[in-house]
Amino acid sequence: MHTHEIHTLFAGGMAFEANVNDHIIRMDAGPDDGGHNSGASPKRLMLAALAGCTGIDIVSILDKMKVAFSDLRIDTTADLTDEHPKTYKTVKISYTIRLQEEDRPKMERAVKLSEEKYCGVMAMFRAFAAIETEIIYL
């Protein structure tokens, strides 16, 4: 069985530092919660993980399809529940990309493959949130 293990050390104040495959990720609470915003907010980090996971899929699939592209960005927008603990209940993933018009169906196929087959982070999000995707062509 495959296992992931992450070590996270308290770094003073409200800050923590996680070692994620040898990259140190600093997290902190904001001033409203007694922190100093010296690092990423843990909850928002999940939206970054979602964008990174599906983004890596898209690049990998487009590369395999020999599709040239540029200006790729992924915006992840999520609404929180009102009640505590606050969780993400709806998440929109917006892919912005520039590519030849005839390659648009391939981009749509790449997004669908990431959604349905490859992106583990998206599969986990789907357990607690409604996910919507859109593609914006430049």
Added chain:
Amino acid sequence: MHTHEIHTLFAGGMAFEANVNDHIIRMDAGPDDGGHNSGASPKRLMLAALAGCTGIDIVSILDKMKVAFSDLRIDTTADLTDEHPKTYKTVKISYTIRLQEEDRPKMERAVKLSEEKYCGVMAMFRAFAAIETEIIYL
């Protein structure tokens, strides 16, 4: 309604950079998946977010209870499913801490409050994984 929005830009190769409340989080695939490990793995980043979220709760609660502590670390260990998309199916959160023996019930109370009331990331994890917690006293 409260909304979080994260912008993530493609950074060449398989890498992406997310802006998480003004902190740039770089993500990349490893060499096995065509990347260069120049940033955190998105999936593992979720385990960091989990540790950071519950860690901030623990520190906040212990501070309010006037409990002195040191050597706090949080290890998050997760088993992945065998089938694609690979998701975390069991997650163990291990809190290691040094504090006065008479404060142990307060630490147990802090973990319970984070689990049941405060930690939104843990609540989201619970939708797709079985969560187990343990406390190791130094």
